[in-house]
Amino acid sequence: MRYSYIKPRKKTALSKDMQLLFTFFGVTLFMLFLTYSFLVFKDYRFDQTRAEILQEEIDLRKNIQEMKVKIALIENQNILSERVYTKNTVLKDSIHNLFDLVPGRITLSQAKIMENGLVLYGVTPNKDIYNFMLQAPLRSIFHRTYSSFYPLENGWFRFVSTNYIDEESSDEYK
Amino acid sequence: MLSKILEALYTKVFINIIVGDTTSIVYVEVVPKGEVTSSYSQSFSTNVLDTEMHDYLKTAMSQSPYHYITILDKSLHQGAVPTCNETKNYVDISTLNSICIDKKWTVYTAQDDIKDLKYEYQSVGLDFIFSPFIILSKFFKDKINSSLSIFALVEEKNISLSIFDNGTFLYAEYLHTQTDDLDDSLMMDTIIDDEEISLDIDDSIDLDDIDADDDIGSLDDFGDIEDLDSDVDIEEFSEAKDIEEIVEEKEVSIDDFNDDYNKFIMIQNAINNFYHDEKYESSFVESIYIADSIGVSEDLKKYLEEEMFLNVRVRKISLEEELSEMARLEIL
Numbered sequence: 063m064r065y066s067y068i069k070p071r072k073k074t075a076l077s078k079d080m081q082l083l084f085t086f087f088g089v090t091l092f093m094l095f096l097t098y099s100f101l102v103f104k105d106y107r108f109d110q111t112r113a114e115i116l117q118e119e120i121d122l123r124k125n126i127q128e129m130k131v132k133i134a135l136i137e138n139q140n141i142l143s144e145r146v147y148t149k150n151t152v153l154k155d156s157i158h159n160l161f162d163l164v165p166g167r168i169t170l171s172q173a174k175i176m177e178n179g180l181v182l183y184g185v186t187p188n189k190d191i192y193n194f195m196l197q198a199p200l201r202s203i204f205h206r207t208y209s210s211f212y213p214l215e216n217g218w219f220r221f222v223s224t225n226y227i228d229e230e231s232s233d234e235y236k
Numbered sequence: 237m238l239s240k241i242l243e244a245l246y247t248k249v250f251i252n253i254i255v256g257d258t259t260s261i262v263y264v265e266v267v268p269k270g271e272v273t274s275s276y277s278q279s280f281s282t283n284v285l286d287t288e289m290h291d292y293l294k295t296a297m298s299q300s301p302y303h304y305i306t307i308l309d310k311s312l313h314q315g316a317v318p319t320c321n322e323t324k325n326y327v328d329i330s331t332l333n334s335i336c337i338d339k340k341w342t343v344y345t346a347q348d349d350i351k352d353l354k355y356e357y358q359s360v361g362l363d364f365i366f367s368p369f370i371i372l373s374k375f376f377k378d379k380i381n382s383s384l385s386i387f388a389l390v391e392e393k394n395i396s397l398s399i400f401d402n403g404t405f406l407y408a409e410y411l412h413t414q415t416d417d418l419d420d421s422l423m424m425d426t427i428i429d430d431e432e433i434s435l436d437i438d439d440s441i442d443l444d445d446i447d448a449d450d451d452i453g454s455l456d457d458f459g460d461i462e463d464l465d466s467d468v469d470i471e472e473f474s475e476a477k478d479i480e481e482i483v484e485e486k487e488v489s490i491d492d493f494n495d496d497y498n499k500f501i502m503i504q505n506a507i508n509n510f511y512h513d514e515k516y517e518s519s520f521v522e523s524i525y526i527a528d529s530i531g532v533s534e535d536l537k538k539y540l541e542e543e544m545f546l547n548v549r550v551r552k553i554s555l556e557e558e559l560s561e562m563a564r565l566e567i568l
Contacts, residue, residue, distance in 0.1 A: 070363035
């Protein structure tokens with residue numbers, strides 16, 4: 063219901079001074095509250111960050127352990143690979159040496175290389191050539207050497223040469 | 237929220253100022269909890285805010301921070317029109333402050349006068365400025381809704397006249413009887429064109445010729461509503477009489493011309509205007525209710541009864557109390 067030509071002035075129970083005072087205190091309290099809120103927030107954020115960092119640390123430690131295990135495994139694999147490589151090199155050299163041992167007049171048909179032995183199958187024109195040119199070097203390498211001959215129709219001999227290195231020497235070789 | 241609580245706790249002081257012709261009355265009501273516990277008033281022999289009145293107002297204001305200063309609008313350029321939306325058909329609304337009442341009619345006053353009033357009272361401030369027409373409509377609420385009558389708020393020098401037909405607003409005019417300002421008020425209130433004034437002065441009827449017979453004749457014309465449009469002479473006659481009245485009043489002041497008669501003439505003219513102005517819906521009015529704030533003499537009543545054949549009812553009004561009640565209604 064409005065029948066007046068003008069609106070009533072705004073009334074307040076507080077005088078100008080009191081209003082100023084209350085405004086001042088209000089602003090101060092507001093700023094304090096704002097600071098308190100800011101600190102509470104920062105504290106909360108700090109706690110949160112701390113928890114995150116702790117969790118991260120745990121994760122990292124876990125990762126380090128896993129990595130250590132992986133490193134050990136990789137090191138073992140490395141050692142194994144080196145060993146395999148060395149073995150392969152030795153084997154390659156052995157084969158190379160073996161083929162160097164075999165003279166041109168003797169023909170090998172099969173060779174079995176074992177852990178501590180070597181079995182050669184082949185054809186030789188005669189037993190002397192075998193004995194002097196192949197058995198002699200084989201004897202210098204292996205401890206025990208056994209040879210068997212089978213005569214062929216053309217007068218040549220098929221031979222089987224079985225050579226062994228004794229266990230002690232084999233271990234040393236390893 | 238807090239201010240609402242404080243407002244409810246605090247005592248309210250309603251300070252009402254009634255400015256008369258030569259005196260002003262300050263009426264103070266103390267309202268602690270929605271009910272008036274005490275009231276007092278003081279009369280000052282001034283019609284402007286002088287030091288004494290200012291001090292008195294300040295003392296009253298100091299009783300509570302929730303004090304409301306109310307004043308009755310005395311603008312000569314105020315009135316009311318029977319519409320809320322089509323006000324421009326009646327008055328130029330651009331320079332006026334207006335309030336729509338019950339979505340039926342509008343009270344208005346000059347913006348400049350409101351500004352002047354606020355300026356005059358700026359040292360104490362004003363909270364409410366009420367139109368006397370609103371006071372009148374509230375005061376006669378019971379009668380307004382049940383009859384076709386003239387309702388007049390009679391003050392020392394002013395008459396707020398309105399006509400209601402069973403709750404429907406028909407017409408209103410603010411009449412000022414002060415001699416010095418009479419020209420202005422008539423110019424505004426009766427909406428007379430300058431040309432008409434100049435033309436009609438010579439043909440005007442001498443006041444001495446105004447007797448009961450003439451009035452009866454004119455009243456017959458009043459009754460003949462259908463002929464109003466064509467009967468221009470009546471309007472000219474009445475307006476001419478106003479002008480003659482101005483001249484006469486100065487002359488007869490020596491004879492202590494009856495102020496009530498002056499009021500009667502103004503009421504009569506206003507009613508004439510109502511009947512003749514095509515903008516307003518005319519109805520024949522047989523009764524008048526007077527809200528008497530100054531002590532209307534029997535003479536005015538007699539004039540209205542005998543010369544206009546109106547049924548006159550006079551009801552005493554305490555303007556300051558009505559004003560205070562309006563302010564309370566606005567706040568509480």
